[in-house]
Amino acid sequence: MDLMPGPEQEAIRDAIRGLLADRLPSARVRQVMAMEIPADPELWRAAAELGWFGLHLPEQAGGAGYGAAEAMLLFVELGRALAPGPWLGTVLAARALAGDRGQRATLQRLLGGTLRAAVADDPTGVLGSNAHLDGTLEGVLDLGAADAVLVLGPQHTGWLRLADAGVSVRSVPGMDPTRRLGTLRLSGVGAQRLDADPGALRRLGTVLAAAEAVGVAERALEASVEYAKVRQQFGKPIGTFQAIKHRCADMATRTEVARASVTWAAVALDDHDPEVAEWAHAAKALATRAALENTHDNVQNHGGMGYTWESDAHLLLKRARALEHCFGSRTAHLDALAAPWRSPA
Amino acid sequence: MELRFSREEEAFREQARAWLEANVPRGPKPAPHDLPGRRAYDMAWQRTMFDAGWAGINWPREYGGRGASLMEQLVWYEEYARVGAPEVSTGFVGLKHAGPTLIACGNEQQKAEHLPRILRGDVVWCQGFSEPNAGSDLAALQTRAVIDGDELVVTGQKIWTSFGHIAELQELLVRTDPEAPKHKGITWVICPMGVPGMEVRPIKTLAGNADFCEVFYDGVRIPLTNVVGRLNDGWRVAMATLSFERGTAFMSEQVRLARRLDEVIALARRARGPAGKGRAIDDDEIARRLALAKAEVDAMRAMTYRTLSGTARTGMPGPEGSMIRLFFSELVQRIDQLTMEILGPAALEGFDLDGVPEAGWSERYLTGLSQTIGGGTKEIQRNIVGERVLGLPR
Numbered sequence: 001m002d003l004m005p006g007p008e009q010e011a012i013r014d015a016i017r018g019l020l021a022d023r024l025p026s027a028r029v030r031q032v033m034a035m036e037i038p039a040d041p042e043l044w045r046a047a048a049e050l051g052w053f054g055l056h057l058p059e060q061a062g063g064a065g066y067g068a069a070e071a072m073l074l075f076v077e078l079g080r081a082l083a084p085g086p087w088l089g090t091v092l093a094a095r096a097l098a099g100d101r102g103q104r105a106t107l108q109r110l111l112g113g114t115l116r117a118a119v120a121d122d123p124t125g126v127l128g129s130n131a132h133l134d135g136t137l138e139g140v141l142d143l144g145a146a147d148a149v150l151v152l153g154p155q156h157t158g159w160l161r162l163a164d165a166g167v168s169v170r171s172v173p174g175m176d177p178t179r180r181l182g183t184l185r186l187s188g189v190g191a192q193r194l195d196a197d198p199g200a201l202r203r204l205g206t207v208l209a210a211a212e213a214v215g216v217a218e219r220a221l222e223a224s225v226e227y228a229k230v231r232q233q234f235g236k237p238i239g240t241f242q243a244i245k246h247r248c249a250d251m252a253t254r255t256e257v258a259r260a261s262v263t264w265a266a267v268a269l270d271d272h273d274p275e276v277a278e279w280a281h282a283a284k285a286l287a288t289r290a291a292l293e294n295t296h297d298n299v300q301n302h303g304g305m306g307y308t309w310e311s312d313a314h315l316l317l318k319r320a321r322a323l324e325h326c327f328g329s330r331t332a333h334l335d336a337l338a339a340p341w342r343s344p345a
Numbered sequence: 346m347e348l349r350f351s352r353e354e355e356a357f358r359e360q361a362r363a364w365l366e367a368n369v370p371r372g373p374k375p376a377p378h379d380l381p382g383r384r385a386y387d388m389a390w391q392r393t394m395f396d397a398g399w400a401g402i403n404w405p406r407e408y409g410g411r412g413a414s415l416m417e418q419l420v421w422y423e424e425y426a427r428v429g430a431p432e433v434s435t436g437f438v439g440l441k442h443a444g445p446t447l448i449a450c451g452n453e454q455q456k457a458e459h460l461p462r463i464l465r466g467d468v469v470w471c472q473g474f475s476e477p478n479a480g481s482d483l484a485a486l487q488t489r490a491v492i493d494g495d496e497l498v499v500t501g502q503k504i505w506t507s508f509g510h511i512a513e514l515q516e517l518l519v520r521t522d523p524e525a526p527k528h529k530g531i532t533w534v535i536c537p538m539g540v541p542g543m544e545v546r547p548i549k550t551l552a553g554n555a556d557f558c559e560v561f562y563d564g565v566r567i568p569l570t571n572v573v574g575r576l577n578d579g580w581r582v583a584m585a586t587l588s589f590e591r592g593t594a595f596m597s598e599q600v601r602l603a604r605r606l607d608e609v610i611a612l613a614r615r616a617r618g619p620a621g622k623g624r625a626i627d628d629d630e631i632a633r634r635l636a637l638a639k640a641e642v643d644a645m646r647a648m649t650y651r652t653l654s655g656t657a658r659t660g661m662p663g664p665e666g667s668m669i670r671l672f673f674s675e676l677v678q679r680i681d682q683l684t685m686e687i688l689g690p691a692a693l694e695g696f697d698l699d700g701v702p703e704a705g706w707s708e709r710y711l712t713g714l715s716q717t718i719g720g721g722t723k724e725i726q727r728n729i730v731g732e733r734v735l736g737l738p739r
Contacts, residue, residue, distance in 0.1 A: 001350050001416060003647065004654040009346065069346045225735045239737035242728070248737060249730035253668040260647035261640065267346045282640035337636035341610050341626050 003263055005073065012055075012066075013073045019046060020081040026312050032084045033177040039085030039116065039145040048113025053094050061098040062111050068204060072211040072266035076259075079215020079291075079323075082315055084178040086118045086142035088212070088326070092205050093117035093150040096157055096196040103159070103194065106148075118146035119205060120184055121327055125154045131193075133158060133186045141326055143182025144171035151191060152198040152205070158191035165189070176318040206280045206327040207265045210287035213323045214258050217290035220298035220316045221251040227302055244301060251294045258283075258290035281333040288330050291320035350416065357417050361399075361424045368393055369430045377554050377704055380435075384469060384511050387435045391466030400464040401440070408448060408460040415657050419650075422596035426604065435508050439463040439470035441594070443516045445586040446533070450574045455535070459514075471512035473503040473536065473560060474583070481725045483518075484527045484580060488562060490519035490534070492569065497521070497534060499542075499565040505719070509545050509558035512538050517567075522577050533579035535571040542566070552711035553701035595669055596653075599646045602673070605709075606642050606680060610635055612706075613687050625687045638680050645673060664734045671726040674716040681710040 005013060023043050024032075032040045047053065056071040057063020064070075071091060078087050094110045097103040109115035120127065120137050127135040133151065143149070149167075151158035162169055166189040174181040225248055228239030238244050265283035268276040295317035299306035306313045324330065350358070370390055375382030394400040395409075402421045404410020413421060433440055444463045447456055462468045479486040488501025499519055506515070515536040522530030538545070542565040547555035574582040613625040613635060625631050648669050656662045684706050685692045692710075695703040702708040717723040731737045 001348060001354075001419075001650060002346055002654045002657070003348075003651040004658060005346065221735075225737065228737055237738050239731070240739065242724070245731035245737050246724070246727040248735055249668075249671070249727040252730055252735055253672050256648060256665055256668050257641065257644045257672055260651050261644040263346065263651065264348070264643070264647040267348050270346075271348050273348060278639075279643065282643045285637065285640050286644055331633065334633040334636035334640070335629075337639055338626075338632040341614060341635070342632060 003260070003267065009070060009073060012070055013077065015050070016052070016074055016077040017080070019050070020077055020083065024081050024083060026082075029082050029084060029178060029315070037145050038178065038180055039142075040083075043083075044085065044113050044116070048111065051111075053090055053113070054098075054111045056091070057094060057098045057111075061104075062108060063094075063098065068207065068266045068269035069263070071204075071208060072262060075208045075211035076215040076218070076262075079212035079319070080219045082178050082216075082219075082312070082319055084145075086116045086146045088205060088208055089117040089119040089142060089146060089150060090115075091208065092119050092201055093148065093159070095204060096150055096159070096194050096201055100195045106159075115148060116146045117148045117150050118143045118182070120149050120151045121202065121205065122151060122153050123202065127151060127153065127184075127186055129153050129156060131190060133160075133189045133191050135186060137184045137186075138172075138181075139174075139325065140182045140184050141179050141322065143169055143184060144180050149184060150201075152202050155198065157194040157196040157198045157201060159194050160186075160189055160191040164191075174322070176315075176322040178315060178319060179322050202327065203276060203280045204269060206284045206333075207262065207269060209323055209326045210258070210262045210265065210280075210283040213284075213287035213291035213320065214255065214262050216316055216319050216323065217251070217255045217258060217287070217294040220291075220294040220313075221248065221255050223313065223316070224248055224251060224294075224298045224301040231303075238301075247297050247301065251297055254290040254293060258287040261286045278337065281337045284328060285330045285333040285337075288320070288324045291323060292317075295320045350420065354416050354420055357413075358420045358424060361421050362428070364397060364399065365424055365428045365430055368397065369428050374431075374704075377708065378701055380508070380511050380555075384435050384508075387431060387433075388466035388469070390431050391436055391440075391464070395465045400466075401444070401460075404444065404448065404460070404464070408456055409464045415653055419596050419653055423600050426597040426600035429604075432601075435469050435511065436463075436466070438472050438507070438512075438516065439468060439514075442472065442586065443470045443514070443535075446516065446582060447573065449585040450533075450582045452573075454570075455573060459535070468514060469508055469512040471506050471509045471515045471538070471558075473506055473509075473515045473517035475505045476502060477504055481722055484531070486518055486520060486531065488517075488519050489523070490521050490532060490567075492521070493566075495569050497532075497567045497569060497572070499536070499562040499567060501562050503560040503562075504548075505557050506545075506560050507557045509538070509560050510547055510555075514538060515560070518579055518583060521579075525577060528580045530577050531579035531583075532576050533573045533582040534567055535573065536565070536567050540565055550712075551714065552708060553696070553699060554712075595645070595649045595673060598673060599642070599649045602645060602677065602680070603642050606635075606638055609680060609684050609687065610639075612684070616687050616691075617689065619686070619689070631683070631687060634683050638676070638683065641672075641676050641679075645669070645676065648672070664729075667726055667729045667734065670721075671723060671730065674723060674726075677713050677716050681706075681713045685710055 051064045054063035055066050059065040097107040120140050126137055127133045148161050166187045168185045170183045172181045228244050229237055231238050262283040265279035268279045299313045302313050305311050375386050401410030402413045403418050406412040476486050490497040490499045517534050517536040519532050520530050521532040542563045544561040546559045548557055549555050616625040618625050618628050692707050
């Protein structure tokens, strides 16, 4: 049993963090979020060269041979950096395509950074479940920055290009300027069926979204602690006041609770643990809570500055809000956890 | 990273489980207020473990312990809690505090004299740290000890001394140098109980029990050979084992809490709903609060595992132990409060005229209120996290 990253995993994490700190400082995030297509093309190329999109895939599929645990580390870093763009969709699509022998060429384009995918999470089958997909799905994250869509239906996994006949996409400005929303409208689209279990992909997506939320929670904590050490009022740093200090302690505790849960869930995915579904629900509920509560506290800890557009506090908070609805809200995950207890006695 | 234990660790688990299942006492437990009965029960069980070689699972072999690895300790405590083996209770200070302190800081004679007696269940220890004016600010303690020949003469008062009325020995902090800065003039000494000049008065708690006491010292004489570590070095001695305790104290607690939550969920499946109709579990709010508690109890296990993983790698528990402590104490109380709501008016029943509850939900709820006070209040825990983990200014 070992739930701490080993030296190799620490090296992976440090490399990712180093590149993001270098290429994607806050000023760059703000440039990218103002672009027509909010994804950083240079960073995307660099990420592809470093193999980030295939970190979790076997080497035969062109991946790095690691697993969900390493992908989890990647998404914590992406959350910390508030990275704009369809990272989650691309990584999930790579997983889905890697299991389908007929899709090797497309997979190579995803891994090579020349194709980006959004994910349409459709557990209730709004888009239908026939060979032809019909319907409208709102609130698809990063749709405008993607070239293709991975559809996770109730029972099937579909793959379509935005350029396919019958696919229309409307970009909708949303609360989070770094992750634009889109409405996906399909009329009689013959999406390709992938040989991939949508439930397993949804669980992976849930855990990676949770990891991203841990990164957001962690960044909010660090921002508050840095500020509390330097901001002076009444002749001393505000971090000496227990009202601030204790709030920071709670932010740290929440982050560690979430990190532990998400780490277990990711390792459970790799270990094919029979309780992995429960862990994924728990991880998402706790990580989103940590992200939301920490980002709110971070606005408060920054006082008037926290209320400005100039401060990053609002970007963190808005990302947390977006993640709450990515692969299910806290309420949905708690209901899923409670469902087995509520069956008739 | 991996969840699986090694084959050797799994073999150890089988061995531990088999022994525990065959030997855990199944008879009735003594009532919470029956202190002599509890003492006899706890010490008999300790002796059973000692005779079979399971006592002092993490203590070095040379002092009669089992010398188990960190992962084996985890496995042992998990199995221990899973079969519902007795909580450490009256043995707590000896096994979890005084014993480890002696191992870390005692001389050979002190170790040889005391460690086997603790492991065999021959002796109950209590703690004399807190004072009426030295609680969270422990280093402000004022109980004086002056050297007279080859003895210390102690005058003062201690409080919150659990099991002081049934203990033979006490780990006692006294001020031996009133001129020194407050952390520097303290000495850690082994004090025999029931000696001339000492008076022990039980304190009744809000839960109706009298587990802890006040202890008064009026010229109590203690041989200087009972000093552990050096004179005036008692603060360091007292802190020597604290971080380790914080890091590993939760191996069994996380399993016990998970079992308890399972019982609360089962209760919610049979208790009537809050509006008097249906079952409690059919209420969305109760179901979600239970689900959140489930997620948090799972996370508690994951945090424990992570801390142990880090400790196994570095040899030292990290500061995140204080976060586990804070999280755990508040989580227990959230679960207890939710249990009270699920029980409804039935939570109010089962008390005698002295206010003493029967063993059960309400008793646990009331005793659980001490979780965020004893051993460092939750406010002190937050200071520790803020200052030592996050580096915020004092």
